[in-house]
Amino acid sequence: xxxxxxxxxxxxxxxxxxxxxxxxxxxxxxxxxxxxxxxxxxxxxxxxxxxxxxxxxxxxxxxxxxxxxxxxxxxxxxxxxxxxxxxxxxxxxxxxxxxxxxxxxxxxxxxxxxxxxxxxxxxxxxxxxxxxxxxxxxxxxxxxxxxxxxxxxxxxxxxxxxxxxxxxxxxxxxxxxxxxxxxxxxxxxxxxxxxxxxxxxxxxxxxxxxxxxxxxxxxxxxxxxxxxxxxxxxxxxxxxxxxxxxxxxxxxxxxxxxxxxxxxxxxxxxxxxxxxxxxxxxxxxxxxxxxxxxxxxxxxxxxxxxxxxxxxxxxxxxxxxxxxxxxxxxxxxxxxxxxxxxxxxxxxxxxxxxxxxxxxxxxxxxxxxxxxxxxxxxxxxxxxxxxxxxxxxxxxxxxxxxxxxxxxxxxxxxxxxx
Ligand code: ASP
Ligand code: MG
Numbered sequence: 001x002x003x004x005x006x007x008x009x010x011x012x013x014x015x016x017x018x019x020x021x022x023x024x025x026x027x028x029x030x031x032x033x034x035x036x037x038x039x040x041x042x043x044x045x046x047x048x049x050x051x052x053x054x055x056x057x058x059x060x061x062x063x064x065x066x067x068x069x070x071x072x073x074x075x076x077x078x079x080x081x082x083x084x085x086x087x088x089x090x091x092x093x094x095x096x097x098x099x100x101x102x103x104x105x106x107x108x109x110x111x112x113x114x115x116x117x118x119x120x121x122x123x124x125x126x127x128x129x130x131x132x133x134x135x136x137x138x139x140x141x142x143x144x145x146x147x148x149x150x151x152x153x154x155x156x157x158x159x160x161x162x163x164x165x166x167x168x169x170x171x172x173x174x175x176x177x178x179x180x181x182x183x184x185x186x187x188x189x190x191x192x193x194x195x196x197x198x199x200x201x202x203x204x205x206x207x208x209x210x211x212x213x214x215x216x217x218x219x220x221x222x223x224x225x226x227x228x229x230x231x232x233x234x235x236x237x238x239x240x241x242x243x244x245x246x247x248x249x250x251x252x253x254x255x256x257x258x259x260x261x262x263x264x265x266x267x268x269x270x271x272x273x274x275x276x277x278x279x280x281x282x283x284x285x286x287x288x289x290x291x292x293x294x295x296x297x298x299x300x301x302x303x304x305x306x307x308x309x310x311x312x313x314x315x316x317x318x319x320x321x322x323x324x325x326x327x328x329x330x331x332x333x334x335x336x337x338x339x340x341x342x343x344x345x346x347x348x349x350x351x352x353x354x355x356x357x358x359x360x361x362x363x364x365x366x367x368x369x370x371x372x373x374x375x376x377x378x379x380x381x382x383x384x385x386x387x388x389x390x391x392x393x394x395x396x397x398x399x400x401x402x403x404x405x406x407x408x409x410x411x412x413x414x415x416x417x418x
Contacts, residue, residue, distance in 0.1 A: 002169040003035040003125070007136065007159035010044035011176040012233035013077045016084075023084040024237035025174065026131060030090055032242035035125035037132040037166055039159040040081055042073025047137075047152070063108035067138075067149045070109075071097070074135035074155065082133045092131040093124070097138035097147065102158065104139035104148045111139060111148035112216075113157065118165035125166075134162060156217035164224040171226055173213065174233035179250035180205070180212055182415040183267040187403050190416040194265070195246070198255040198360050201265045202228075204392050208356040209270030221252060228252040255360055263361035263368060264413035269406050271353045271399055273303065274327040275384070277319045278334065280344035283310040290341045291318065291334065298333045300326045304354070304387045304396055319385060321396060324350050352384065353402035356394040357409055369393050375412045381405055 006029065008022050022038075029036050042050075050070045054061050078094040085092035097104075100121070104111035124130040136155025139148050150157050156173060163171035178193065180202065185191040197205075199222035206215045212230060221228045231249030240247055251257075281287050288307070295302055303321045310316040322330045331348050334341070362368050369386075372393055376383060381404065385396040397405055410416060 001033040003166060004029055005037050005039060005159050005163040005166070005168045005171040007039040007155065007171065007173045008041065008233055009155070009173075009175045010041040010046070012174055013040055013042075013081065014044040016080070018233075019077070019080050019084050021237065022081060022174075022233065023088055023090070025233065025240075026081075026085060027088055027090055028237050028240060028242055030129070030131060034242075035122075035129075035166075037121060037134060037162055037168070038081060039134045039136045039155055039162055040074060040077040041136050041155040042077055046073040046076075064146050067108045067147050071135070071138040071147050071149050074137050078133045078135040085131060085133070090131055091128055092133055094133045094135070095121075096135050097158075098140035100134065101142075102139035102161070103142045104150070106141040106144055106146075106148065108146075108148055110151040111141070113139060113150070113161045113220075116161055116165035118162070118167070121166055134158065150216070151214070153214035154216075156214040157220060160217045160220045160224070160226055160228060163226050164220065168226070170229055171221070172229045172231060174231055175212070176232070176234065177212065177230075178232035178235070178248050179230050180210070180252070180266075182265070183406055183410050184210070184269070187269075188267075188407050188410045188416075190410065192415060192417040193248075194250050196251045196253060196258045196260070197265060198258055199252060200255065200360050200391060201358055202252045204356070204358040204389075205266050205268050208268035208354065208358065208392070208394065209272070210266070210268050218252065225254055261361055262359060262414065263365045264357045264359040264409075264415065265361070266358050267355065267406050267409045267413070267415070268358060269353055269355045269402055271402060272324045273321045273352060273354050273396075274324045274348055274350045275319060275321050275352045275396065276327070276330060276334070277317060277345075277347045278341070278343045279317050279347070280315050281318060282342055283314055283316040287341065288318065290337065294333050294337045295322075295330060298329060300330050300333070304385045304394065306385045321352070321354070321385070351399045352396055353399045353405075354394055354396050355402060355405045355409065356392055357413060358392045359413075360391050362391050362393075371412060372409060375408050376405060379404055379408050381408075
């Protein structure tokens with residue numbers, strides 16, 4: 001007997017039939033004797049619709065009211081799932097973020113969870129075996145008493161935070177894929193599902209473009225050492241043996257619990273980046289600060305940065321990447337700061353892709369970068385920028401070559417399934 005958080009994403013609760021199916025998954029675990037807290041997303045497409053309604057009402061809307069609107073999607077599914085559970089004889093009660101409460105910062109639309117009191121839910125597990133059905137994505141700011149939301153994809157984070165708060169044994173994320181793959185199977189049909197992946201690797205995969213989980217949820221899992229199990233909600237509830245060691249899926253856990261070791265665990269890629277080149281800036285102290293200072297103030301995240309070697313000892317070029325969505329804003333900020341930076345020319349392009357090889361095994365292996373660069377060269381793929389960390393090598397390339405690069409690296413590092 002244990003304690004579980006079961007999280008269901010939007011496609012898993014997309015209509016009443018699917019919500020009934022979710023109820024059967026929950027029943028299975030309750031019948032196996034577990035304490036269960038469920039975290040739900042809004043029905044598929046609902047949050048997009050709510051966001052769109054806010055924009056329609058006014059392009060410049062108050063973020064507090066945006067949160068009041070978009071948090072409603074999860075309120076509905078939490079109530080509906082509780083009804084569906086009660087209908088099959090399971091004690092269940094819905095909980096909004098403010099009722100638990102899930103206390104967050106006041107950064108509306110991207111709030112951070114500060115504290116959760118799980119004691120009432122634990123009491124109810126003990127006293128009446130009651131399943132808690134929690135609206136994901138939302139919380140409350142204790143100072144203002146207002147509803148907040150955690151950013152798109154935030155119910156993953158709600159789930160892992162809840163799991164830590166109620167001292168769960170595991171946080172199961174039921175989604176529309178059956179686990180974490182070595183890369184996107186739509187690009188590389190030979191991609192393999194990983195049985196286990198370390199928190200660090202998953203964190204990099206998610207940050208570098210894999211869309212399975214919200215990055216913050218993996219961070220929280222790592223901080224609390226809470227195992228996260230990614231599995232499909234489309235497996236038939238009756239086909240799953242709750243006592244089996246590990247059903248199909250991927251366990252995200254600490255590095256020590258992983259036996260099989262590869263140097264590279266996965267290949268991530270993202271086409272959501274844009275490149276900005278600032279040409280002919282002066283090669284002297286303070287110039288980089290004059291560029292990145294205003295960008296930071298505008299809350300624009302900069303990723304890869306390359307500064308060319310100066311030919312004449314006086315001028316140089318600086319190239320860096322930002323999220324595509326931030327490109328126009330970034331160019332605007334740099335145009336405004338033209339006088340204080342002092343450049344000749346400014347260019348932005350979105351025809352780029354970032355491809356990353358990720359693996360905690362790189363810490364103890366030399367030569368991974370060299371292997372990667374020669375494999376790309378053999379395919380005639382030009383590298384425009386490089387960035388590395390202890391467990392990651394990323395290259396920036398022409399977007400047209402993204403798929404080829406991913407396939408090449410996937411084979412190179414022995415990740416193809418046989
Ligand atoms: N419903 C929210 C979204 O679509 C939160 C979530 O599903 O994780 O972003
Ligand atoms: Mg999601």
